[in-house]
Amino acid sequence: ERGQWHLSNSREKLAEHLKATGGKVITRFPPEPNGYLHIGHAKAMFVDFGYAENVGGECILRFDDTNPEAEKQEYIDHIEDIVGWMGYKPSKVTHSAHYFQQLYEYAVKLIETGNAFVDHQTAEEVKLYREERRPSPWRNRPVQESLKLFEDMRAGLIDEGKACLRMKMDHKNENYNMFDLVAYRIKFMPHPITGEAWCIYPTYDYTHCLVDAIENITHSLCTLEFESRRASYYWLLHVLGTYKPLVWEYARLGITYNVLSKRKLKKLVTEGHVSGWDDPRLLTLAGLRRRGARPQAIKNMCREIGITRNETEIPLHKLDYHIRADLDTAAERVLAVLKPLKLVLTNLPEDYSHTVEAKLFPSNPDSGTYPVPLSRVVYIEETDFKEADPDKALKAPGRPGEKKEKFFGMAPGKECVLKYAGLVMCTGLRKEGDKLVEVHGEFQPLKAGQKLPKGVLSWVGQATPGREPPRFEARLYDRLFNTASVADTGEDWLEDLNPKSLITVEGAMATPRLAAAAVGDKFQLERLGFFCVDPDSMPGKLVINRTCTLKADYNK
Template sequence: MEVKEEESSGTPLDLFLKIGLDERTARNTIANNKVTNNLTAVIHEAGVTEGCNRTIGNLLYMVATKYPANALIHRPTLLGYIVSTKIKTPAQLEAAFSFLSSTASESFELKEFEEACGVGVEVSEEDIEQTVNEVFKQNKGLILELRYRINGDLFGHVRKRLPWADPKIVKKLIDAKLYELLGERTAADNEKPSKQKKEKPAKVEDKKVADENPVPPSEDLNPFLIFPNPEENFKVHTEVFFSDRPVLRCCNTKEVLDKHLKRTSGKVYTRFPPEPNGYLHIGHAKAMFVSFGLAKERGGCCYLRYDDTNPEAEKKEYIDHIEEIVEWMGWKPFKITYTSDYFQELYELAVELIRRGHAYVDHQTPEEIKEYREKKMDSPWRDRPIAESLKLFEEMRRGMIEEGKATLRMKQDMRSDNGNMYDLIAYRIKFTPHPHSGDKWCIYPSYDYAHCIVDSLEDVTHSLCTLEFETRRASYYWLLHVLDLYQPYVWEYSRLNVTNTVMSKRKLNFLVTNKHVDGWDDPRLMTLAGLKRRGVTSTAINAFVRGIGITRSDCSTIRLERLEYHIREELNRTAPRTMVVLQPLKVVVTNLESGLVMDLDAKKWPDASTEDSSAFYKVPFSRVVYIEQSDFRMKDSKDYYGLAPGKSVLLRYAFPIKCTEVVLADDNKSIVEIRAEYDPSKKTKPKGVIHWVAEPSREVDPLSVEVRLFDKLFNSENPAEHEDWLSDVNPQSKVVISGAYAVPSLRDAAMGDRFQFERLGYFVVDKDSTPERLVFNRTVTLRDSYGKSGK
């Protein structure tokens, strides 16, 4: 491969090609400054600037990208073993990383190191062949069943027994043995295994639910396997390279980690840290699932910690709401704490930070701070004497300095490429009483200062947050490092966004405050209170979140239909069926005796046994029934299965009826009533089946209820992209029907009871209901589009 002379002479690219990297890998490496610097240093340190073979070069590349930063003192020793080919395989190198990271700054015996890395261990081809034969003998039945699809498992079995065996020889012998046993590969062997679908329930008439759209297989996997155990919080590299950038990872000393493990008994500790400045939304459901779920899965503990560092935005209402919603979502906190519980410790650590020369009192205005940060310029007060900053900080605490006239800033790195290292504010003055701590303090810590310290004080093992906080890792670990505090494992995941809604607390607050919706629990909002009021269950939300998984992919806008799929999945199993008519049209059954009422059996649970009496409820059938206006037309057509003049339909659970007459109003336009005859023998077999509600007797009217039909709050999938996002509000997002008729059995329904209104959707009794009038909210329609319309 030809390389241009001007690119190859004396450049990093030249070095990387000399050690055997292919040109594509070499050029991709150069695109990442951090890897380029690491690999260049490793090549010089190993003394191979004039080149080496490709095997050694690949191992050097592994050292540049994966070497544990807490053991840099031992890197020259390892490079010597690589260049001398004493360590010659990736397996040996991984073993070396593990050994060196556990010794960190300690000295070690070379004999122990060599034993741990398999130095000098020669595995003959005969040894490998014998082991391959044993593995094949023990797994013959499975091999014959899975054929060539088992190849990777066999390789793993052999490597487990012979970790230092040459992987190329292992693969060659396994391939030969498979060919000997199975012969040539078939077309079926080359096919990817089909994904198993969930078993579909038996087909039920009129059943329009999500069973036909199986849940993605990822939902059956354990999403928490990606997280390390607490005792590994010293092994993690300082930098791990993802697809496009390196991110910082914690690196505790053995002494700090040992003390932490003693305090926690090695348990997992997580925290869910909401700000009490608004209602929780569905994005918080994912945050709860990640933090509470990991603790539960590992037998650990999860704090509910209120991040209450801004007294101006916080309310008791929000605190009470959060606690209620966490419980409703099925999570039980190990302990409820507040950042304000630690105000004294945070203050004392701020004083210590000043004493160590890592913080100073600053007098710049917010505008000046912004300007200086943009220009990467130091504050004029950055180098003021420590004693002076201590004095001024004490005056800030005692309320002797006006609000806005001073802040405490961390002395970080104003030349960094990361703006979150530009001397972040640690404390500001606010003469505002705090809802939890009262008027004891007039200085309050910032999120950037308090969050990581309280994580450490609470011995959190896994500090989990969304991706927008990734750039704050640098300041998070910088602060814990300069204060010599225990460092939790930080991991960011993609935040959850759902189409056709807004998730910003600012926008949600605007909608509520300006009465575009009916409060924080309006069923059109993706607040958890709104979803609860809409009839969505917490288990359906958790199933939805689990199915999305815990990834770092930052394209996590999920179609609303996917959430609706999980809602239908559950309500189809749990919500009893009943009949309600939204727009009643009167039908008089002329061949039924006036005043006669027949109690018919209607099925609550379509999949229940007919011998189970609890699976039925009584529906009165009388001379007068009501059908949906949309189920009648004056003109029939082939593709129409409703009622029309001279046409028959089946009243569900009752009898076929045939339209014999249409009574019109005086204007000859609007319909007053339909007259029909019923066939008690049920010999008529019409194609159409419609629902209905009867008038029990001439003295008693049908049960009248209010029904609220909710739809997507915004017309477009991502309303936040529009500058005038309010113009995108769907005017039909809420339709109130005040004159709907329901079967009498619904009279005793209580708030929160859920039902499937046949052919209409799933509904829940709303809190606005009174003893005189029931109100139902539509949770979701029957029709499902998940699996047809996107992710």
């Protein structure tokens, strides 16, 4: 039997299991509620929920909550919320803590069958002895003694650190994870679910496989770092004679210019390097949601990269690509100006007040429209105007290898299209000192069949002549770190934070449609990128996040 036990499921156990599942595939997604979920967890959900969905099975959301010092109700609530946001419906929501009594009884059985003992080595001694493959001096103490001490541990009669329960595995094994792992430790600490009921808590290694067996999980899918723990997983189920799930591992997801471990994310949050777990620069799911990404984009990326066993970091631009492609079909277009420059249409009267119809999806002739006020004073993008037309310089001979970019914006003497409205011939400008204050132009409505200049400008008009359009704050994001592989920078990883990862633009101008948007609404601001209304918005103060630009940046 030895050597085969990890594959064998006794006939009776399998029959019991089949009766419980009805032959259905049951998976679980087992987050520890010690932080917010990140995009790596989205991959895990894609595997756990996705596999079950594909084969008509079910997936349990199980909080793997065996470390009360790190776990919080806030995290539990958030995880349930964000799993729902991703569009996954767990067949039930459970906690490892729900099984603490059953796990305790299994531990007593382990001791009784000579498969566990109470140990008194310190953490350092355990580590040293394990490295030297030496057994603990307490390993062969009488069963009765261990039973009594374990009861004392449970009753709170032994101090923290003075005793633990260890599994009596195989300290001669090649696999470090077979060397008498700790099953229970003493922690005088309340638990978010069980409160003060327990002062001993089971470890991950002890709990995970047992709860998988108790919940009749058919496929226990996890990341590759657990591969070396497969042996201990099956060892424990074997000695306790339970049913054995199938275990299968896949590669963890990493993304360039970011960190994904909860330990690092927590440090960024608690030390104030970002505004919170949902800072749009983080690849937490809450951050991605706030930034404006939709769950489908995240799932599409997971599908594209596939479920493989080779560990690679996915380039950030791949995630951007999926977010952009998904929003492209979903987010209606709207005109807005980030850095407004006043343009006076001098041939229109002071009280001129019209509306033009702008397209929700310009590339689709049948898409609907929304009204944009057109007035004598409109605002264009500051970067769309140049006092001296660089196009003229284009005609002059360049230096060898010089790349000249064509300028399609406005310049004195040049004609441009004011998008959806008409043509403007730039006739002049007004300066105060060195500062450009306004540009002047003459406006002409578009005529059918007319040949148009190449330059097309985004703009915003005044709904009430003489009154400025509503302003908003735009938050533009860049990658959070300057180094592609942050994991390779060791403990100095914080030094690689990009100081310009957030650029706040105040005083951007909105068309009325954008000004009336609600938190979470998503738009493409024409030419500027995809944006999403931020929860920091208040009546009279709109804040919007740039989710992504319109063009890929392959340097990410």
